Amino acid sequence: MLQIIRPTLLLHRPTCEANIRKMVNKAEEQKVQLIPHFKTHQSATVGDWFKAAGVKAITVTSVKMANYFSKNGWKDITIAFPVNILDAEQIDELAARVDLKIFINSKEAANSLKEQLKHPVKFYIEIDVGDHRSGVDPDDPDIISEILRLSRNSNLHFEGFYTHAGHTYNAASPEEVEQIAGAFLKKFRSLKAEFSEEYPNLKIAMGDTPSCSILKELEGIDSIHPGNFVYYDLVQYGIGSNNLEEIAICLAVPVVAVHPERQEVIVHSGWVHQGKDSIADANGNTHYGFVVKLTADKWSAPIGKVIKLSQEHGVLHLPKERIENIQVGDVLGILPVHACATAHMMGKLFTTEGEKIQMMPRNPEISGS
Amino acid sequence: MLQIIRPTLLLHRPTCEANIRKMVNKAEEQKVQLIPHFKTHQSATVGDWFKAAGVKAITVTSVKMANYFSKNGWKDITIAFPVNILDAEQIDELAARVDLKIFINSKEAANSLKEQLKHPVKFYIEIDVGDHRSGVDPDDPDIISEILRLSRNSNLHFEGFYTHAGHTYNAASPEEVEQIAGAFLKKFRSLKAEFSEEYPNLKIAMGDTPSCSILKELEGIDSIHPGNFVYYDLVQYGIGSNNLEEIAICLAVPVVAVHPERQEVIVHSGWVHQGKDSIADANGNTHYGFVVKLTADKWSAPIGKVIKLSQEHGVLHLPKERIENIQVGDVLGILPVHACATAHMMGKLFTTEGEKIQMMPRNPEISGS
Numbered sequence: 001m002l003q004i005i006r007p008t009l010l011l012h013r014p015t016c017e018a019n020i021r022k023m024v025n026k027a028e029e030q031k032v033q034l035i036p037h038f039k040t041h042q043s044a045t046v047g048d049w050f051k052a053a054g055v056k057a058i059t060v061t062s063v064k065m066a067n068y069f070s071k072n073g074w075k076d077i078t079i080a081f082p083v084n085i086l087d088a089e090q091i092d093e094l095a096a097r098v099d100l101k102i103f104i105n106s107k108e109a110a111n112s113l114k115e116q117l118k119h120p121v122k123f124y125i126e127i128d129v130g131d132h133r134s135g136v137d138p139d140d141p142d143i144i145s146e147i148l149r150l151s152r153n154s155n156l157h158f159e160g161f162y163t164h165a166g167h168t169y170n171a172a173s174p175e176e177v178e179q180i181a182g183a184f185l186k187k188f189r190s191l192k193a194e195f196s197e198e199y200p201n202l203k204i205a206m207g208d209t210p211s212c213s214i215l216k217e218l219e220g221i222d223s224i225h226p227g228n229f230v231y232y233d234l235v236q237y238g239i240g241s242n243n244l245e246e247i248a249i250c251l252a253v254p255v256v257a258v259h260p261e262r263q264e265v266i267v268h269s270g271w272v273h274q275g276k277d278s279i280a281d282a283n284g285n286t287h288y289g290f291v292v293k294l295t296a297d298k299w300s301a302p303i304g305k306v307i308k309l310s311q312e313h314g315v316l317h318l319p320k321e322r323i324e325n326i327q328v329g330d331v332l333g334i335l336p337v338h339a340c341a342t343a344h345m346m347g348k349l350f351t352t353e354g355e356k357i358q359m360m361p362r363n364p365e366i367s368g369s
Numbered sequence: 370m371l372q373i374i375r376p377t378l379l380l381h382r383p384t385c386e387a388n389i390r391k392m393v394n395k396a397e398e399q400k401v402q403l404i405p406h407f408k409t410h411q412s413a414t415v416g417d418w419f420k421a422a423g424v425k426a427i428t429v430t431s432v433k434m435a436n437y438f439s440k441n442g443w444k445d446i447t448i449a450f451p452v453n454i455l456d457a458e459q460i461d462e463l464a465a466r467v468d469l470k471i472f473i474n475s476k477e478a479a480n481s482l483k484e485q486l487k488h489p490v491k492f493y494i495e496i497d498v499g500d501h502r503s504g505v506d507p508d509d510p511d512i513i514s515e516i517l518r519l520s521r522n523s524n525l526h527f528e529g530f531y532t533h534a535g536h537t538y539n540a541a542s543p544e545e546v547e548q549i550a551g552a553f554l555k556k557f558r559s560l561k562a563e564f565s566e567e568y569p570n571l572k573i574a575m576g577d578t579p580s581c582s583i584l585k586e587l588e589g590i591d592s593i594h595p596g597n598f599v600y601y602d603l604v605q606y607g608i609g610s611n612n613l614e615e616i617a618i619c620l621a622v623p624v625v626a627v628h629p630e631r632q633e634v635i636v637h638s639g640w641v642h643q644g645k646d647s648i649a650d651a652n653g654n655t656h657y658g659f660v661v662k663l664t665a666d667k668w669s670a671p672i673g674k675v676i677k678l679s680q681e682h683g684v685l686h687l688p689k690e691r692i693e694n695i696q697v698g699d700v701l702g703i704l705p706v707h708a709c710a711t712a713h714m715m716g717k718l719f720t721t722e723g724e725k726i727q728m729m730p731r732n733p734e735i736s737g738s
Contacts, residue, residue: 005455039680061681062637081681082625084637085698086374105626108697133682134626134635166679256451257474257503266503268453272713276645310535311408311709312430312450313502328477329454340680344641347731362716362731 002354004331007273008252009349012298016248017049019229024053030218035059037227040340042360044072059225063090068360070098082134083109088116095119101159105136110147114154121155124162129184131166138187160203161191168210174240177214189220213241233339234279250299250333260323269314275341291316292333299333306334371723373700376642377621378718381667385617386418388598393422399587404428406596409709411729413441428594432459437729439467451503452478457485464488470528474505479516483523490524493531498553500535507556529572530560537579543609546583558589582610602708603648619668619702620711629692638683644710660685661702668702675703
């Protein structure tokens, strides 16, 4: 058993493995390939649990992350981010070692990379299905045809269309997710019909955790690339992707002050530990996580909320009868609003049994690194 | 000159050194000691610039940070955080090497530490002057007297009262900061009067950057502990602590897509690079930073805003005439909403001249590390 002295991220391995299994089973039932996004856990160890469940290909969010997982045995990697042409050298170096897929969303990127790449690279064209973050407009087939034309007779090989329907994150219920997804799946299927004569092997790939968790049928989709489901969190819980028991990580934090007169507890847990994501509860009050008690093998149901957060301080609000039992030096738990952020901020974690789980070194890729 | 291929945090050293000099001069004029908070820059190199300006004592936010700076030559360190009694062993180890000051805000902490510490440690009692984050109620002198009583004849030595008036961050103008500060300075002076007979050397310490930047007189204060002013940012600019030219850091980011039809540019810059802080502009629209152009020796005035942010994507909104000149593969700059967060997320930086500046390794302190 781990002795907790400082903010420590705990992982309940049985919950995490059940989340993995459930998504693997769903992909099998729906006859789609699961190519999980590893940006949430960023961990070679957790990656191995996916491998044990039969997963063969992965998705990442940066060249740096692709490098990290390639060095941990992964040979089929999709970088789900509009390619940065300034980084062509490292992409080419990666392509020499792995079956690499990137996103090409513009003529400029196609033109630049066909000149720079010495190794074959597959590419998706990312489709903007309404989130308006990145991707090309599916109603503008000219740009798609132009990218395909430019890539011919080069090291760039068309893999298919990819979308991250980020606007499902605005949904307040599973029904709303199904509604949003219905619209973009229709667009996707017509795009496939339009281009599959010329590209009979083209793939249709879809990214977001709410859709992948909630949709009951995925007809016409070839691969799903969800990430967050490995841990889940309160944002996904709010959408209806998971129940509270499926949240697999919990930040253990020491109590440094108790203020019964205002029902508040101060813990060592700031945005450097949790990340700064907040969420509104049913009454519209913003909070930064649910408070739980640590138990012998996991943690309790929520007993309060994190109501304020600064660099290292967290302020918890708890019911009167709970406050009475809490003392300076106790350790409480926090269920994350956004698991990707909390895992990224902490940079490593421990199973509730005390086993240390390494993650990718956290410094983001940077010139000169 | 630095060749930028990935998100890279730039520091304009002349601006940073001018910010340091200005605060050093203000402290000298006001006859208070400047004990700068190093949580913003977390850098031994930037720390050396303070040393060169005559600074002898520093403030940090965690035991880990105290350790890092003690190993970089600092001998007088205040940990401005309610002490975590579970961490007594490492505090004691630090106290053997440096003139250490901690916060004791409860009887429990005083009781626990007087038993555990083998080396003398000075302590402040943190006073809650209205921010309600941490600290004791100044109108409840019983708790103060009780902490003082418990610490007698132990390794705990009373240094004075400290406050971080975090509620000045809610001010919308310098006048409002002065109003808030006026109230807490009055409380502070009466507290000093009350306890100075028994403790003639007691110090009054004050922490926040808005007060330290804006207040014209600091009568009755012994030391100021601001941190953010070393870089400044858009939050401080909104309060009136600084002008835009005084912001010393800028995140250089590669352009990966341009969408002229909606006046948007996609850059490789997500919350893993910037942090997730947002701010509302005059019209109440939330944004995640000002966009600037990089110039030969610094950067331009703002030309747009970051309107959306995910793990690695940033979406910029720019005027039409600006968009026309921007291409995939360009590098733009982002002025941070919250400099502490951006510096922490990036974990290292470069001067605009290309000199690499190391920071404390970023993983927060964690059990077992």
